Structure formats: structure tokens, C-alpha cells
Amino acid sequence: MRDNEHWDLVIKPKSNWLDINFADLWRYRDLILLFVRRDFVAQYKQTILGPVWHIIQPLFTTFLYAVVFGEIANLKTDGSPRPLFYLSGIIMWNFFSGCLLNTANTFIANAGIFGKIYFPRLVIPISTVISTSIRFGIQFFLLIAFLLFYIFVRDIHISITYYVLYVPILIIIMGVMGLGFGIMISSLTTKYRDIALFLGFALQLLMYLTPVIYPASLWGKYQWVMDINPMTPIIESFRHAMLGSGHFDMTGIIYSGIFSIVVFLIGAILFTRTEKTFMDTV
Amino acid sequence: MSNTVIKVDNISKYYRLGVVNTGTLKDDLRLRMAKMRGKEADFYKIGEDRSTDSDFMWALNDVSFEVKQGEVLGIVGKNGAGKSTLLKILSRVTAPTSGNIKVKGRIASLLEVGTGFHPELTGRENIFLNGAILGMSKQEIKSKFDEIVDFSGVERYIDTPVKRYSSGMYVRLAFAVAAHLEPEILIVDEVLAVGDAEFQAKCLGKMKDVSGQGRTVLFVSHSMAAVKKLCTRAIVLKKGKITLDSDVISGIEDYLNTGVGVSDEGIIPDNASSYTTGDAKFKSIVVKNKKNERTNTLYYEQGFTVELELELYRDVEKAIIDFSIGNFENRFSYTSTFDINKNPVDLKKGTYTLSIDIDPKLLPGNYNFYLGVHDMSKTGLTLDLVERIKLITVLPITENNSVRYPLEVSLGSIRIDGNWKINKQL
Numbered sequence: 001m002r003d004n005e006h007w008d009l010v011i012k013p014k015s016n017w018l019d020i021n022f023a024d025l026w027r028y029r030d031l032i033l034l035f036v037r038r039d040f041v042a043q044y045k046q047t048i049l050g051p052v053w054h055i056i057q058p059l060f061t062t063f064l065y066a067v068v069f070g071e072i073a074n075l076k077t078d079g080s081p082r083p084l085f086y087l088s089g090i091i092m093w094n095f096f097s098g099c100l101l102n103t104a105n106t107f108i109a110n111a112g113i114f115g116k117i118y119f120p121r122l123v124i125p126i127s128t129v130i131s132t133s134i135r136f137g138i139q140f141f142l143l144i145a146f147l148l149f150y151i152f153v154r155d156i157h158i159s160i161t162y163y164v165l166y167v168p169i170l171i172i173i174m175g176v177m178g179l180g181f182g183i184m185i186s187s188l189t190t191k192y193r194d195i196a197l198f199l200g201f202a203l204q205l206l207m208y209l210t211p212v213i214y215p216a217s218l219w220g221k222y223q224w225v226m227d228i229n230p231m232t233p234i235i236e237s238f239r240h241a242m243l244g245s246g247h248f249d250m251t252g253i254i255y256s257g258i259f260s261i262v263v264f265l266i267g268a269i270l271f272t273r274t275e276k277t278f279m280d281t282v
Numbered sequence: 283m284s285n286t287v288i289k290v291d292n293i294s295k296y297y298r299l300g301v302v303n304t305g306t307l308k309d310d311l312r313l314r315m316a317k318m319r320g321k322e323a324d325f326y327k328i329g330e331d332r333s334t335d336s337d338f339m340w341a342l343n344d345v346s347f348e349v350k351q352g353e354v355l356g357i358v359g360k361n362g363a364g365k366s367t368l369l370k371i372l373s374r375v376t377a378p379t380s381g382n383i384k385v386k387g388r389i390a391s392l393l394e395v396g397t398g399f400h401p402e403l404t405g406r407e408n409i410f411l412n413g414a415i416l417g418m419s420k421q422e423i424k425s426k427f428d429e430i431v432d433f434s435g436v437e438r439y440i441d442t443p444v445k446r447y448s449s450g451m452y453v454r455l456a457f458a459v460a461a462h463l464e465p466e467i468l469i470v471d472e473v474l475a476v477g478d479a480e481f482q483a484k485c486l487g488k489m490k491d492v493s494g495q496g497r498t499v500l501f502v503s504h505s506m507a508a509v510k511k512l513c514t515r516a517i518v519l520k521k522g523k524i525t526l527d528s529d530v531i532s533g534i535e536d537y538l539n540t541g542v543g544v545s546d547e548g549i550i551p552d553n554a555s556s557y558t559t560g561d562a563k564f565k566s567i568v569v570k571n572k573k574n575e576r577t578n579t580l581y582y583e584q585g586f587t588v589e590l591e592l593e594l595y596r597d598v599e600k601a602i603i604d605f606s607i608g609n610f611e612n613r614f615s616y617t618s619t620f621d622i623n624k625n626p627v628d629l630k631k632g633t634y635t636l637s638i639d640i641d642p643k644l645l646p647g648n649y650n651f652y653l654g655v656h657d658m659s660k661t662g663l664t665l666d667l668v669e670r671i672k673l674i675t676v677l678p679i680t681e682n683n684s685v686r687y688p689l690e691v692s693l694g695s696i697r698i699d700g701n702w703k704i705n706k707q708l
Contacts, residue, residue, distance in 0.1 A: 118374035
């Protein structure tokens with residue numbers, strides 16, 4: 001038989017380091033959207049408040065932080081009103097940890113489907129990140145509402161600068177970093193379940209090392225801790241763009257951007273290596 | 283251009299047992315430490331066979347075959363023969379260790395229907411989700427939506443979450459989606475095991491449609507009736523290798539006769555015993571018809587003779603020898619014992635030939651033999667036991683074609699005559 005025939009599909013052992021089939025992903029775009037829809041619909045079936053929970057959660061957390069860290073611990077907020085300061089930190093952090101946590105169980109949680117049917121495995125983390133982004137979008141509007149309230153009702157001067165234009169970039173970096181870590185961890189947990197157990201508290205620890213509930217300037221002589229944390233410039237710059245507090249750190253953003261791309265690439269390599277044979281190890 | 287749609291080239295797949303058994307970093311480190319110290323790691327499961335030295339097993343070993351357009355290929359084999367692994371590789375659930383498979387056209391698997399159904403979503407939502415998981419576009423699903431609902435017969439409940447469905451409705455809906463997928467190549471595994479009889483008939487019909495339209499089907503099932511009905515060709519897998527690739531009927535016969543195969547001369551292979559003390563060995567078994575011809579096909583209502591050769595390696599004081607016939611569900615149909623009702627015989631060391639003239643009035647069908655020799659002086663110690671050997675087929679007609687078994691399916695294995703009387707009531 002001649003071998004120059006056209007074949008639609010060749011199934012081979014795993015070969016390349018990074019082999020993401022983008023054409024395949026594009027063909028399954030409907031599935032990505034349906035998964036996003038499923039996540040939303042299924043999550044709030046048989047609840048009364050439904051998607052309002054997306055707003056309640058950061059509201060309560062903000063209130064709690066304002067009482068515990070603001071009133072009781074009296075941590076400073078760089079001159080911003082406390083609710084604005086905490087809310088902006090919380091929604092950014094939630095976005096990151098949401099992207100990470102929800103993609104980190106990709107293989108384990110979907111072993112049932114993956115074991116029976118082929119579709120590009122990246123469909124799952126991508127749809128998860130999209131759902132998380134939509135949640136972030138809703139919470140972002142909550143932040144805007146708060147901002148407007150403070151500007152027009154409380155009459156507090158908040159200087160919004162042209163740095164606002166960088167906000168989408170900050171969000172993308174945050175999402176890519178969360179996704180990168182998430183798929184990296186999802187690949188490793190197929191073999192080492194310990195990582196999944198470690199993850200919850202590691203994230204909590206990381207949050208306290210990130211200026212979510214305090215300004216980056218708080219650390220004084222331990223400033224280097226803030227400097228090496230790639231989350232710092234994102235959250236600080238986000239606050240600066242939205243609230244005018246803190247400072248805008250261009251070098252830091254570039255550092256974070258490169259960091260997130262490296263993390264994503266490592267994650268993607270691990271993911272594509274894992275997806276072909278993980279069914280044999282779970 | 284040839285019309286080969288699947289070309290499987292030297293596919294192999296191995297599973298590493300060590301890694302599957304561990305799973306935590308701690309275990310891996312222990313394994314590595316143990317290896318470094320040159321010791322055996324101590325977390326083998328109790329009773330696990332450590333005598334085989336290999337760390338891995340070949341689930342598939344150098345398998346090659348081609349499937350042509352429009353063929354309905356049955357894949358049969360016992361559990362662990364590699365069927366599922368082959369299907370998993372074909373449906374890209376897992377990758378092969380070596381070799382490659384080339385495919386023309388869209389391939390869709392029904393490894394299990396209902397994959398990805400979400401209990402909270404309604405029937406309608408699940409049709410779209412499941413369709414997309416199976417590889418259909420939204421447009422495609424929309425155009426077939428009514429047909430799918432019709433086929434499933436759950437129209438009234440289409441906007442109810444599927445968690446409220448009965449399991450039958452659930453399966454029907456799931457299969458309806460899968461059945462309306464129009465791939466060039468369809469992989470089906472065990473689907474027909476579920477649902478009621480009416481629904482199964484519907485499924486078989488649908489599969490016939492699919493193959494009728496010139497599309498290719500790979501079909502794995504334990505429902506032999508379905509394989510017989512549907513397939514045009516079958517391959518038999520045994521321990522990861524293809525042992526047979528032929529037209530479907532003989533493929534099934536081979537599958538069913540996976541007990542002990544004997545040579546044309548009736549020689550029983552050395553390792554055929556399912557239990558032996560080494561004191562005795564059945565050497566051969568031959569079936570002869572009334573004309574003293576060696577055969578494995580018998581006519582209906584025809585008696586036959588079974589000739590055995592038995593070698594004893596020691597004297598056996600009170601020997602009994604039994605011969606049984608079983609059907610393919612591994613149920614015994616008939617047993618003849620030499621000689622349990624009288625006194626067991628004393629046999630000296632040596633080789634014996636035995637023959638049994640029997641007329642068990644077997645109904646049409648396929649049958650296996652079972653042989654055993656036991657030492658009654660030692661409370662019935664079994665010396666050699668050979669199970670499921672040789673195949674005889676009993677045809678539905680008598681030798682001179684005068685009588686035909688009237689039913690399509692044999693009702694049981696043995697006919698027992700009764701004395702009927704008929705009187706008209708006054």
C-alpha cells in the first residue's frame with residue numbers, strides 16, 4: 001500500500017514536548033461554551049439567590065476583612081477607603097485562586113469522562129478559566145459600583161488615571177498565571193495526590209504573602225519578599241489604576257508577565273505529556 | 283485510493299505494574315530507595331505473584347489489522363485479552379506505547395453512553411452538552427434535535443433535570459444522542475447490555491442503519507447474538523495478540539471455544555489440565571459417529587462414541603472417571619461416570635483407552651466436554667481434570683434429513699421423551 005495517502009488522524013505514542021493542537025481546540029469551541037454554561041447553570045440550580053452569590057461572597061469577605069484587619073488589627077490601606085481597598089484585593093485574588101483551584105483538579109475530577117471519550121483535554125481548563133473570568137467580571141462591576149458610591153455619595157476624591165488602560169493586561173497576566181499553575185498541578189496530582197491536599201493551605205499562605213489585605217509598603221526591610229512575589233505588582237498596580245493608591249510598577253508587571261508565561265509553558269508541557277497516558281495511572 | 287479507513291500498525295501497549303500500585307510521592311521515594319539499596323520494596327500486596335520478574339505487562343502486543351470502508355468488525359476475546367485497551371487507543375483515551383494507527387474520517391466511540399451527562403441539567407441541555415462532548419457542533423445538534431428526542435421517547439420530560447429520570451429514560455436519551463452522531467467510523471462497546479428488549483431492538487436497528495449507509499463499525503460486545511447478527515468480520519484477541527481474523531461465525535466459535543483446543547487427531551495439549559496432581563493425564567479425545575468416522579459435527583438425534591486415552595503414572599486403587607458435556611454458558615448438560623454406581627475399578631499404572639457409547643439426545647447447538655479422573659481411596663482426590671475441550675456442533679436436522687428440530691432456538695440442551703396421550707373431551 002502506498003503511504004502517501006491522506007489520513008485524517010494518526011494516533012501515535014506521545015512524542016513532542018509541547019504539542020497543543022489548536023485546530024482541534026477550535027473545532028471544539030462549542031463544547032467550551034457549553035461547559036461554561038454547564039458550570040453556571042448547574043452551580044445555582046436549586047438555589048434562591050443564584051448568581052447573586054458571586055456578589056455576596058466578596059461583599060462579606062470585604063466586611064470581615066474591614067473589621068478584622070482594618071478595625072481590630074488596624075492595618076493601613078495607603079489612604080484608600082477600607083472597603084475599596086479590600087474589595088479590589090479580594091476580587092483580584094479570587095480570580096487568581098479561582099483559576100488555579102478550579103483547573104487544578106482537571107484530571108482527577110474528569111477521569112470519568114476522560115476515560116471514555118476523546119476531546120482536547122485543554123477544553124476543560126479553558127472553559128473553567130472562562131467561567132472564572134465571568135465571575136470576575138460580575139465582581140468587577142461590584143467594585144465599580146463601590147467606586148461610584150464613594151465618588152458621588154461620599155464625595156471622596158479618587159484619582160483615576162490613564163493607568164486604567166493597563167487593567168485588562170493585569171487581568172490577563174493573572175488569569176494566565178492561575179491557569180498555568182492550575183494545569184501544572186492537575187498534571188502532577190494524577191501521580192501524587194499529596195499535592196492536592198497541600199494546595200488549599202499553600203494558597204492561603206500565599207495570600208498572606210501577597211498584598212491583598214495590606215499595602216506592599218508594609219513589609220519595610222523585608223520588602224524583597226514583596227519583590228519576588230509575582231502577584232505583588234499585579235495587585236498593587238491594579239489598585240493604583242482603580243483607586244489611585246500604592247504605586248504603578250511597570251518593571252514588576254513585565255516580571256510578572258514573563259513569570260506567568262514561563263509558568264504557563266511549563267504547565268502546558270506537563271499537561272500535554274500527562275493527557276495522553278494519565279488514564280493508566282489514575 | 284484504497285478504501286481502507288483504519289490501518290493499525292504494530293500497536294503495542296504496556297502497563298507498568300509498579301507505578302500503578304504506588305501513587306504517592308512517599309511510595310515512589312521508598313521504591314527508589316529500596317532499588318538503590320538493591321532490595322525489594324515492601325509494599326507488594328499480600329499474595330501477589332512475585333515470581334514473575336517483569337515490572338510490566340503487555341496489554342497489546344504488536345497488533346496489526348486493517349478495516350475497510352463499510353465493514354462491521356466484531357472484536358471478541360475474554361476479559362483481559364486487550365479489547366478495551368485497543369478501543370481506548372482507537373478512541374484516543376490513552377496513547378499506545380509503540381506503533382501507530384491511521385484513520386480516515388471522524389471516529390466516534392460509544393465506550394459508554396451518557397458520558398458527561400450532568401444530573402442537574404435538563405434533558406434538552408444534556409443533549410447539547412453530550413452531543414458536543416461526542417464531537418458534534420451546535421448547529422449539527424440543533425438540526426437533529428427533534429429526531430433525537432423522538433428516538434429517545436422522553437419528549438414529555440425534555441425540560442426536566444435528568445436526575446429525575448428513571449434509569450431507563452436516562453439510558454434511552456443518552457443512546458439517542460450517540461446514535462445520531464454521524465461519524466464515518468463508530469466504535470461500540472457493551473452498549474446493548476442496557477435497556478429493555480424493545481429498546482435493544484431499536485438499537486440494533488440503528489446500528490444496522492449505520493452500517494447500511496456504508497459507514498464502518500467496530501463492535502465489541504458479550505452479546506454474541508448481536509455480534510452474529512451485525513458483524514461481517516471478526517478478530518479474536520487473546521492475551522494481547524490477534525489469534526484469529528476471519529468471517530464472523532468462525533470468529534465467534536473460536537471465542538466460545540476458548541477452553542482447550544485439541545489437534546485434529548484429538549491430542550490434548552500438555553498444559554491443558556485445569557487441575558492435575560501429575561499422577562494421571564488425559565492424552566486424547568476423539569468423537570466418532572455411528573459409521574466410525576471421526577467428526578465434530580453431529581446430526582440431530584444421532585448417537586456417538588467418545589474415545590479417550592488416559593495415562594496413569596501410578597496405580598490407582600479405586601478410580602472413577604467421568605465425562606461431561608456442557609453448553610456454552612458453562613452449564614453441564616449431561617454426565618456419564620465410570621463407574622460411580624457400582625464399584626470403582628482398580629487400575630494399574632499404564633495407558634488405557636476408553637470408549638463411551640452415548641446417545642444423550644442433544645438439542646441443536648454447540649457443546650464442550652469435561653474430563654476427570656479421581657482416586658476414591660483418597661476421598662475422591664482429583665488426579666487430572668480437563669475442562670471445556672473440543673467442540674461438537676449438533677445440527678438441527680437428522681442424518682437423512684427426515685426430521686428437523688422445529689424451533690429456531692434450542693429450548694435447553696437435552697431432549698427427554700415423554701409419553702403423550704390425547705383424548706377428545708366428550
